[in-house]
Amino acid sequence: MACLSTSGRKGLNVVVGTRNHQTQKHLCKLFWQQKISRSFCSNAAIAAALLCKNNANSMSSLLPQRNFHGVGILLQRNAAITTGQDYFANMHTNTACNSSSSGPTSTTTTSSPNVNNKSSNSTIITRNCRQYSSVHTQQPAGPVREIQIDPYIILEDDLKYFYDDVRDLLRQGTSQTELDKIASYYFDGQGKALRPMVTMLMARAINYHLNKESSNLVNKQRFISLFSEMVHSASLVHDDVIDQSDIRRGKPSVNALWNHKKVTMAGDYVLSIASIMIARLKSDDVTIILSQILTDLVQGEFMQLGSKETENERFAHYLTKTYRKTASLIANALKATAVIADADENIAELAFQYGRNVGLAFQLVDDMLDFVSTAETMGKPTAADLKLGLATAPVLFACEKYPELNPMIMRRFSEPGDVERAFELVHKSHGLEQTRFLAKKHCIEAIRLAQELTESPYQKGLQVVADLVINRMK
Amino acid sequence: MWKQIVTETNRQWATLGKYHTRLWPFAPAATFTFAQQPTARKLTSTSAAKPTPPKHDWNRAVSEAERIVGYPTSFLSLRWLLSDEIANVALHLRKLVGSNHPLLKTAKHLLYNGKNTMQAWGLIVLLISKAAGHASSVPDMEQDKSAGVLHSQRALAEVTEMIRISHLVHNSIVNLQPTSEAGKDTASYEDMAFGNKIGLLTGDYLLGHSSAELAxxxxxxxxxxxxxxxxxxxxxxxxxDRDEQNNPLPTKPGSEPPETNGTATTESIDFDVNDVMIPMNVLKAMGNPEKEWECRNILNAGSLLGKACQGALKLAGQDEDMQRQAYLFGKHLSLAWQACLDAEPFQITTLPLDTTFSLVSAPVLYHLEYDPSLYDEIEKGKVSVEKIDYVKIHKAILGGPGLEKTKELQRKHTTAAIGVLEKFPATDARTALENIILAMQDL
Structure with a gap:
């Protein structure tokens, strides 16, 4: 366990980057050929058994982990081993990673593995792991302060090879090297992987809640999380062509490097591969739910084009647009994980609402950071929204105090000096605080929803994510 | 200067419905055709394939076919035309009028000319659906009894058209990279960037809605x-090879095939029957005129029509073999169609002013094989195909075997498509499909 929690924490990125392609597998095969994965597991079990001999406490430290899977605690030992097998397999690869990256894994913060005490799970995670988190935060605040869970760590198994899997999928779909290059450009492992992370957290929290443990189910849910990131990335690629920005995530954006026609096609390509992947889950409802994301995304973009709405409806317009552009993706992906687990309507709705609230809060904070953050931390220029002519929440709040902003909003900050003046007025007003307050309200609602699920590390993780979203710096 | 950028797109528009005058989206279902102008031009070499009736009229073939499957396709529904987003697009397009953005031309062709294949695409999906019939297990609720197709098949026909339009619209995007001519042209930059935005979103809108419909x-x-x-x-x-605006250029004769991606690809020039994820093996075909042409056009057209036909039969619960036949039919039909389009500019002895043609059309590829020295002229188009002397190439091709071979190519695929049809029961829908194919040969 100790090795599990510390190994990958050079950050997701490092592990992803150094993945040995030995385990590179045809994803399609993985989709359906359970036989293969089973035999893989049993091989891994043997390997793991060998490892156990050298690692005296590995077996005992493995046991509390079963809780993560929602396996009844007093199950027979045999059953414990079967469910633990994939962890053995992962340990195997982890130790390989460790030996290559740094010295011995010394941090053993695992409390004594008290199998019968659920709450001990929370202490498994090291206290200082937060500083390694991919999402940089300020001091944790809010109601979950005492729980030190890093969602990226408890989801390490799901997220470790995440970007590799996406890149494998994209490589399989085409014979054209250039198309592959453009399509996988943003899957370099440098992103926050927020969407897949939340998706998997919800998936596992729901599985725990429903007491379902099948790895087949988790696998399917993982494909939904792949879908969420792929659609997000495809929309980034198309956004780049639309916005003509030169930099994204601290590197040249796709449209600066490649022919815009090809970039557009690459966006379509990512989408088509993602659709094929989802179709292979063979769930009509999941496909329908996820296709809703696409229509919402485009409608959101169209809403962003127009600014004809009056002052009164402006805020509603902004919120609807934010839902469609950002929150819908998270909300529907989360809902899909519930539906594929055969959860009832209430749980699916809970997942949806949690995602909607987190998504809205995420975008509100994003819009706020656009005014306060520096270009270096964001990886893109600041006040970008204003320069694009967009009036986001801080501006809309500010214009209550400074009505002179209204004409500027209407002309989309097109006159010289508009951007600077608006930027200044936003800072003079309480626009930023009010935006944060609104985001906070959505986070509190999200946390409340998460608490309705059965308590589990993942359920705690969902609460932590809401906290991360509000406190993030980039 | 944007005239030529749309060349490739236009080739797909300037189609069989040459004398098709109806205003496409607004024609009510019952009155399909207006003034049926006589087909002015007759080809010299098409007499062999079709002995009976002396002249196949395209308009009549299409309008009769439309009657067979009910109203043209559900794509024409007001629901689509009146949606907020499309209204929005129309509004924004108005701002673009006066600029030279290729999107305008695409939109114009879509909405006003009626010279498009778009409608025919959905039509063919519906006709093949009707020709094949459906399994008896399909509940009555899902059938459109009067038309003889399933509601789901109609939806699929609509999706097919939407996807095709979305591709054409996305293809009318202008490359505005700073290194390109268009990117340096500061006078038109704003217009072009705005046009790109509208084009991209419109394409995405269609793609998004087709996913939803498909789901x-x-x-x-x-x-x-x-x-x-x-x-x-x-x-x-x-x-x-591509020029700055991504217009395709033929492979240099005698050049080594480029390196592959190293992924699994299909053996032959077609898709893997068992796994749609596997891409077609394109690289193997490059340099061989017929194979290269086939590859490009299967990807660019045949794939969608073929797969849509296949999907339509899947929806009807037909067996794998019938589905496969439907795929082959759609593929061969679209290839025959494309060969017909490719031949068109070479039917006349002098190329009209300002007219261009695709450099990867069948006659050009065949001629390059016959006389590789023509590549010297094509090479001038490396940066922009506008730099090429089209009259010169046109003249050269007329002096070579390119046109004749293209005709042969068209016949090959026409015969293949007809051959597939024979495996379907004789119905009015099958006859309609045959008539469309025969009419195409006459154009």
Whole structure:
């Protein structure tokens, strides 16, 4: 366990980057050929058994982990081993990673593995792991302060090879090297992987809640999380062509490097591969739910084009647009994980609402950071929204105090000096605080929803994510 | 200066409905055709394939076919035309009038000329659906009894058209990279950037809605199949050499095939029957005129039509073999169609002013094989195909075997398509399909 929690924490990125392609597998095969994965597991079990001999406490430290899977605690030992097998397999690869990256894994913060005490799970995670988190935060605040869970760590198994899997999928779909290059450009492992992370957290929290443990189910849910990131990335690629920005995530954006026609096609390509992947889950409802994301995304973009709405409806317009552009993706992906687990309507709705609230809060904070953050931390220029002519929440709040902003909003900050003046007025007003307050309200609602699920590390993780979203710096 | 950028797109528009005068989206279902102008031109070499009736009229063939499957396709529904987003697009397009953005031309062709194949695409999906019939297990609720097709098949026809339009619209995007001519032209930059934005979003809108429609069919195999056709469309824009605006250029005669991606590809020039995820093996075909042409056009057109036909039969619960036949029919039909389009500019002895043609059209590729020295002229188009002397190439091709071979190519695929049709029961829908194919030969 100790090795599990510390190994990958050079950050997701490092592990992803150094993945040995030995385990590179045809994803399609993985989709359906359970036989293969089973035999893989049993091989891994043997390997793991060998490892156990050298690692005296590995077996005992493995046991509390079963809780993560929602396996009844007093199950027979045999059953414990079967469910633990994939962890053995992962340990195997982890130790390989460790030996290559740094010295011995010394941090053993695992409390004594008290199998019968659920709450001990929370202490498994090291206290200082937060500083390694991919999402940089300020001091944790809010109601979950005492729980030190890093969602990226408890989801390490799901997220470790995440970007590799996406890149494998994209490589399989085409014979054209250039198309592959453009399509996988943003899957370099440098992103926050927020969407897949939340998706998997919800998936596992729901599985725990429903007491379902099948790895087949988790696998399917993982494909939904792949879908969420792929659609997000495809929309980034198309956004780049639309916005003509030169930099994204601290590197040249796709449209600066490649022919815009090809970039557009690459966006379509990512989408088509993602659709094929989802179709292979063979769930009509999941496909329908996820296709809703696409229509919402485009409608959101169209809403962003127009600014004809009056002052009164402006805020509603902004919120609807934010839902469609950002929150819908998270909300529907989360809902899909519930539906594929055969959860009832209430749980699916809970997942949806949690995602909607987190998504809205995420975008509100994003819009706020656009005014306060520096270009270096964001990886893109600041006040970008204003320069694009967009009036986001801080501006809309500010214009209550400074009505002179209204004409500027209407002309989309097109006159010289508009951007600077608006930027200044936003800072003079309480626009930023009010935006944060609104985001906070959505986070509190999200946390409340998460608490309705059965308590589990993942359920705690969902609460932590809401906290991360509000406190993030980039 | 944007005139030529749309060349490739236009080739797909300037189609069989040459004398088709109806205002496309606004024609009510019952009155399909207006003034049926006589087909002015007769080809010299098409007499062999079709002895009976002396002249096949395209307009009549299409309008009769439309009557057979009810109203043209549901795509014409007001629901689509009146949606907020499309109204929005129309509004924004108005701002673009006066600029030279290729999107305008695409839109114009879509809405006013009626010279498009778009409608015919959905029509063919419906006709093949009707020709094949459906399994007896399909509940009555899902059938459109009067037309003899399923509601789901009609939806699929609509999706097919939407995806095709979305591809054409995305293809009218202008490359505004700072290194390109268009990117340096500061006077038109704003207009072009705005046009790109509208084009991109419109394409995405269509793509998004087709996914939603597709999802509602509740058949994941069809979703998979049609998604793979979208993939093929994207892939088609990466094949071979390209100029600054991504217009395709033929492979240099005698050059080594480029390195592969190292992924699994299909053996022959077609898709893997068992796994739609596997891409077609394009690189193997490059340099061989017929194979290269086939590859490019399967990806660019045949894939969607073929897979849509296949999907339509899947929805009807037909067996794998029939589905395969439907795929082959759609593929061969679209290839025959494309060969017909490719031949068109070479039917006349002098190329009209300002007219261009695709440099990867069949006559050009055949001629390059016959006389590789023509490549010297084509090479001038490396940066922009506008730099090429089209009259010169036109003249050269007329002096070579290119046109004749293209005709042969068209006959080959026409025969193949007709051959597939014979495996379907004789119905009015099958006859209508045959008539469309024969009429195409006459154009």
């Amino acid at each position: 509602n069919l509740r058949n994941q195999e069809v979703v998979e199949l049609i998604s793979s056709a979208v993939r093929d469309f994207s892939e088609s824009q990466f094949i071979g």
